[in-house]
Amino acid sequence: MKAFLKKEWMEWSRTGRILILLLIFSLFGVMNPALTKLTPWLIEALSESLADTGLAITSVKIDAMTSWTQFYKNIPIGLLVFLLLGSGSFTAEYQKGTLVPVVTKGLSRRKILSAKSLMLYLMWTVLYVLCFGITFIYNAYFWDNSIVSHFAFAVLFTWLFGIWTISLLIFFSSVVESSTEVLLGTGGVVAGAYVLHMFPKLSTFLPVRLMDGMSLLQDIRQPADYYISMAVAAVMIFSFMILATVCFDRKYL
Amino acid sequence: MEMLTLSHVTKRFGEKQVLRDVTFSVPEHTVFGFVGQNGAGKTTAMKLILGLLQRDGGAIFVNGMPVHYGSTATNQFVGYLPDVPEFYSYMTAPEYLRFCGELFGMSEKEIKIRSEELLHLVGLEKEKHRIKGFSRGMKQRLGVAQALFGRPKLLICDEPTSALDPLGRKELLDILVAAKEQTTVLFSTHILSDVEHICDEMAFLHNGTIVLQGSLEEVRRRKQTVAMELETQRPEDAQLLLAAFPFLKLTGRSGLLLEDTERFPDVLRFLADTKLVPVRMEQQEASLEELFLEVVGK
Numbered sequence: 001m002k003a004f005l006k007k008e009w010m011e012w013s014r015t016g017r018i019l020i021l022l023l024i025f026s027l028f029g030v031m032n033p034a035l036t037k038l039t040p041w042l043i044e045a046l047s048e049s050l051a052d053t054g055l056a057i058t059s060v061k062i063d064a065m066t067s068w069t070q071f072y073k074n075i076p077i078g079l080l081v082f083l084l085l086g087s088g089s090f091t092a093e094y095q096k097g098t099l100v101p102v103v104t105k106g107l108s109r110r111k112i113l114s115a116k117s118l119m120l121y122l123m124w125t126v127l128y129v130l131c132f133g134i135t136f137i138y139n140a141y142f143w144d145n146s147i148v149s150h151f152a153f154a155v156l157f158t159w160l161f162g163i164w165t166i167s168l169l170i171f172f173s174s175v176v177e178s179s180t181e182v183l184l185g186t187g188g189v190v191a192g193a194y195v196l197h198m199f200p201k202l203s204t205f206l207p208v209r210l211m212d213g214m215s216l217l218q219d220i221r222q223p224a225d226y227y228i229s230m231a232v233a234a235v236m237i238f239s240f241m242i243l244a245t246v247c248f249d250r251k252y253l
Numbered sequence: 254m255e256m257l258t259l260s261h262v263t264k265r266f267g268e269k270q271v272l273r274d275v276t277f278s279v280p281e282h283t284v285f286g287f288v289g290q291n292g293a294g295k296t297t298a299m300k301l302i303l304g305l306l307q308r309d310g311g312a313i314f315v316n317g318m319p320v321h322y323g324s325t326a327t328n329q330f331v332g333y334l335p336d337v338p339e340f341y342s343y344m345t346a347p348e349y350l351r352f353c354g355e356l357f358g359m360s361e362k363e364i365k366i367r368s369e370e371l372l373h374l375v376g377l378e379k380e381k382h383r384i385k386g387f388s389r390g391m392k393q394r395l396g397v398a399q400a401l402f403g404r405p406k407l408l409i410c411d412e413p414t415s416a417l418d419p420l421g422r423k424e425l426l427d428i429l430v431a432a433k434e435q436t437t438v439l440f441s442t443h444i445l446s447d448v449e450h451i452c453d454e455m456a457f458l459h460n461g462t463i464v465l466q467g468s469l470e471e472v473r474r475r476k477q478t479v480a481m482e483l484e485t486q487r488p489e490d491a492q493l494l495l496a497a498f499p500f501l502k503l504t505g506r507s508g509l510l511l512e513d514t515e516r517f518p519d520v521l522r523f524l525a526d527t528k529l530v531p532v533r534m535e536q537q538e539a540s541l542e543e544l545f546l547e548v549v550g551k
Contacts, residue, residue, distance in 0.1 A: 002355070003352060003355030003356045004356070006352070006355070007341065007352055010341075010343065010344065010348075011341065011343065014343035015343055096339045097335065097337070097339045098339050098340060098341055100305065100333070100335055100339075101333065101335070101338070101340070101353075101396075101399055101400075102356065103305070103324075103328070104303050104305070104328050104331060104332075104333040105328065105353060105356045105357065105403060106326070106328040106329040106356075106357075107356050108324045109323060109324050110324070249323045249324065250322070250323060252305070252306070253305060
């Protein structure tokens, strides 16, 4: 399995996937505080023309919270890019037949699945920590991070949502043939969850709630409000991984 | 001992019955030719042996152990060269072989020695580029190297020569013959001259069953009617013979072919009576080509 992990690492780095993701996630990390910093200046520049239309702007208050709002707007885009680039992790190998020599050398399919999953989960974690870390440091430098509440929970929940979508990606990768189908499947389930999330009765249970970190930061919700969706996400991640193992064992390569 | 045994193996894809009843076995240290037309089911049979496809019936044993679909333990004895081998395009050939060695859990030193040995064998030792830029022939060579890397007891090659130029083909056949010392080779092909060159045993696959199998000599003996070739000194002599025996076939200007060998004494008698001295008289060797055509009924 170590050999296959090494190969995965080589694939991620030599195909440029890591570079793109590192750039995007650090760019987002910098952009969150940068945009916040620019906001007053932008509004000032606009205020004259706005004044003509009758809108009067007095002053704009910016703080760490504004920057974290940006963070929560950008992280879904980061996740989307990550899923797009990760969607070919399995399917590109099915289509080229590159797993055939590996399997016929006696490497068990479970080890292949484990190595690929581990790589995806680890990459997401590293990139997430990077993006969040950069924003955190800038926020601490410019403003004060202490005004936000339940910080650790908010960070953890969003990360878990990412893990949940990746487990979906892995499950679909073990069933279908092409990356388009993987993305359709994963996107379909996530979109479905968002639709169901609009019903107040269901929203408590759905992992989608985990993405609502702002309510935690602003102390509108308490961590306990998220426990059910967290448990549901955890159970789903576990089940998807079991299902993926069963399907991948029987997958035609 | 039998390295590979297939007994009453069947496989269907939807409506199409690809393998009806395939039974054959490959003894240790032989080069076994698996012959059949395109689409006869050779690749399917090989994938069944490798556990890459699920069989519908029958049993397969490699080195005495049963083959299961999915992750099969028998693959530890097997080296496989697919018909169109594909490798990670971002690696170089030595990197790919290193990866293979690591999969087998070989030591660093062992990997280095084996890689050099095999890259030299397949003629890729000077190749520094990534696999992305490899031609099909080069991929085929790398395919041979990776298949032999783990010193398999059974080497399975799916049409290894079909993508190669004549020189590359000869080299590859030489490699397979050399590999016979250490391993058993099963290779599929539709190129009969390859079989004639290197195989000890063979099986013809047609319509989903094995229609003919045995050693090269046994299979050749199967063909009862072996034609006689006759060449006369002058074309006129050939015409003379043709007039006397209309069932002879003219080949070229002064060559004649006698298919019905029971009439050979009559022809000899005629030659003696007319004092005709042929340049050449020869029993035609049964070519696998003809045998193959006979078997597939065309």
